[in-house]
Amino acid sequence: MCRDSTGIFPKSLHSAPKFYEIARRIIEITNGAVLVGHNVSFDYYILRLEFSRLGFDYKKSRIETLALSRRFLPEEKSYSLGKLASALGISITDRHRALGDARATLELFQLLLQKDLSKELPYFLIKEFSEETMIKNAKRIQILTDHLPEGIGLFYFYNIKGRLIYMGAARNLRWEIFRFLRLSHVKGLLVQSYIINVEFTGTALIDFL
DSSP, rough: OOOOOOOOOOOGGGSSSOOOHHHHHHHHHHHHEEEEETTHHHHHHHHHHHHHHOOOOOOOEEEEEOOOOOOOOOOOOOSSHHHHHHHHHHOSSSTHHHHHHHHHHHHHHHHHHHHHHTTTOOOGGGOOOOHHHHHHHHHHHHHHHTTTSSSEEEEEEEOTTEEEEEEEEEEHHHHHHHHOOOOOOOOHHHHTHHHHOOEEESSOOOOHH
């Protein structure tokens, strides 16, 4: 019996659900998320193609672990997921299956984040933020920051669960927060997806030296 390069036999797909049967669930679990994957452009293309057949324009931002690997692991001879995992001691079970590859990619991504000492992903790795999302975020951030003073203080960003997701200090609270959340700033773009509330504490005791 014929099978493709992943080792999947046609009979393995007989009981698989049709895309339209799981489309709603995909939208639910990826809502507000950034897609992370190894050669993620291929997976994203397939997702967009299938959704387009259902009359839905599916758009998500992506982070490419293949590009990250080339940037932060320049000494590696190969950047395929399998060979990277082997070289880095990452175990892959069920190779070429969704769950096995996803777990390996997660471990690789976590390792690469540790290599990113600046803690800010390069801008070119964020493939797409829709114009509609940017406009929506900009309006929401305007509302959130209207009450901020221009004096010295500490600022705090909270998510929908009321958890602190970021804090910082500023000479000018309003300017610093707008600078941080500017649309061309990668960390700002990511935070925008989660920030629900902004609070501040004015103080003259902050040492900026």
